[in-house]
Amino acid sequence: MTDNTSPPSSLRLKFCGLDFASPIVLLSGCVGFGEEYTRIQGFSNRDAGAVVLKGTTLAPRLGNPPHRVYETPAGMLNAIGLQNPGAEHVVRRILPALDFSETRFIANVSGSTVEEYAEVTRLFDQSPIDAIEINISCPNVKEGGVAFGNYPDMSAQVVEACRRVTKKPLITKLSPNQTDIRENARRCIEAGTDALAVINTMMGMAIDARSRRPIIGNIQGGLSGPAIKPIALLKVHQVYDVAKPHGIPIIGQGGITTATDAVEFLIAGATAVGIGTALFYDPFVCKKVNDGIAEYLRESGLGSVAALVGTLRSGKEVQDVPVSG
Numbered sequence: 001m002t003d004n005t006s007p008p009s010s011l012r013l014k015f016c017g018l019d020f021a022s023p024i025v026l027l028s029g030c031v032g033f034g035e036e037y038t039r040i041q042g043f044s045n046r047d048a049g050a051v052v053l054k055g056t057t058l059a060p061r062l063g064n065p066p067h068r069v070y071e072t073p074a075g076m077l078n079a080i081g082l083q084n085p086g087a088e089h090v091v092r093r094i095l096p097a098l099d100f101s102e103t104r105f106i107a108n109v110s111g112s113t114v115e116e117y118a119e120v121t122r123l124f125d126q127s128p129i130d131a132i133e134i135n136i137s138c139p140n141v142k143e144g145g146v147a148f149g150n151y152p153d154m155s156a157q158v159v160e161a162c163r164r165v166t167k168k169p170l171i172t173k174l175s176p177n178q179t180d181i182r183e184n185a186r187r188c189i190e191a192g193t194d195a196l197a198v199i200n201t202m203m204g205m206a207i208d209a210r211s212r213r214p215i216i217g218n219i220q221g222g223l224s225g226p227a228i229k230p231i232a233l234l235k236v237h238q239v240y241d242v243a244k245p246h247g248i249p250i251i252g253q254g255g256i257t258t259a260t261d262a263v264e265f266l267i268a269g270a271t272a273v274g275i276g277t278a279l280f281y282d283p284f285v286c287k288k289v290n291d292g293i294a295e296y297l298r299e300s301g302l303g304s305v306a307a308l309v310g311t312l313r314s315g316k317e318v319q320d321v322p323v324s325g
């Protein structure tokens with residue numbers, strides 16, 4: 001059983017040399033700057049292996065006009081537009097207030113130019129942050145967010161530039177809105193990323209039939225939640241093919257709401273699993289997912305999460321397993 005302060009010990013793992021108490025990573029944009037959910041009684045950052053802060057740019061941003069979020073069947077659309085107070089503010093005012101004994105904190109970096117990505121990464125490099133995630137896949141920023149993530153050449157340029165200014169673990173977050181995610185993953189690995197996050201949101205829109213207007217102020221938004229889970233699983237499976245020979249770990253994400261979902265992502269090749277949208281309707285989902293994964297490991301005779309990663313059986317192997325008796 002889990003005590004009040006820490007996940008079961010079988011859930012511990014190493015991610016890019018960092019100690020994670022659980023494979024759960026709380027995802028960018030869904031937990032503010034790491035402090036938001038700690039105001040909820042019973043919630044603890046200690047239940048997560050890591051917490052990713054809201055996307056941060058060099059200058060402060062107000063974000064997009066409303067509506068910014070819209071609930072859809074089995075998911076939600078969002079077009080926040082990277083609202084944030086700017087990198088200097090995050091480093092000087094927000095990071096000092098975080099309790100680094102609770103969990104690992106990861107910055108999430110965005111930019112409209114390669115230089116901006118590098119400058120924000122440099123600012124975080126000089127901070128106590130544990131790792132830096134580069135968001136080359138945000139679909140909401142007109143000035144380049146889409147382009148960087150959707151073109152392998154541009155993705156590689158961003159990763160190279162950020163790599164030059166930090167030795168901290170660098171995680172590149174890939175977009176599902178592109179033709180060949182494998183090629184993009186390969187180029188990001190060559191450019192020096194230490195890990196990959198798979199996937200960001202899928203682009204979508206919602207229309208109000210009565211007014212015949214788009215519901216989201218930005219017209220298009222990113223779809224997250226259970227609706228995208230099958231797509232995310234396939235993308236993790238595909239990226240694992242490319243990443244495994246290089247020993248590059250993946251944070252699998254997209255629609256995880258239960259322990260079984262998390263286990264599926266681990267089997268597909270994820271070393272850690274992200275939870276974002278599910279927190280909005282159950283802030284205590286982490287404890288449940290932790291306990292469920294620990295139970296699955298126990299029932300399967302596995303001593304650690306690492307033993308489960310990438311254990312997908314091929315069709316042939318599955319046929320070899322007796323179905324009865």
Ligand SMILES: Cc1cc2nc3c(=O)[nH]c(=O)nc-3n(C[C@H](O)[C@H](O)[C@H](O)COP(=O)(O)O)c2cc1C
Nearest residue numbers: 027028029055078135200224225254255275276277
């Ligand atoms: C409201 C909202 C804001 C988000 N903001 C960011 C962001 O700033 N940077 C980023 O890389 N991803 C952002 N994302 C994407 C999530 O981090 C995550 O990759 C995606 O939602 C898929 O996971 P989920 O289905 O568990 O939510 C955001 C998602 C939501 C729902």
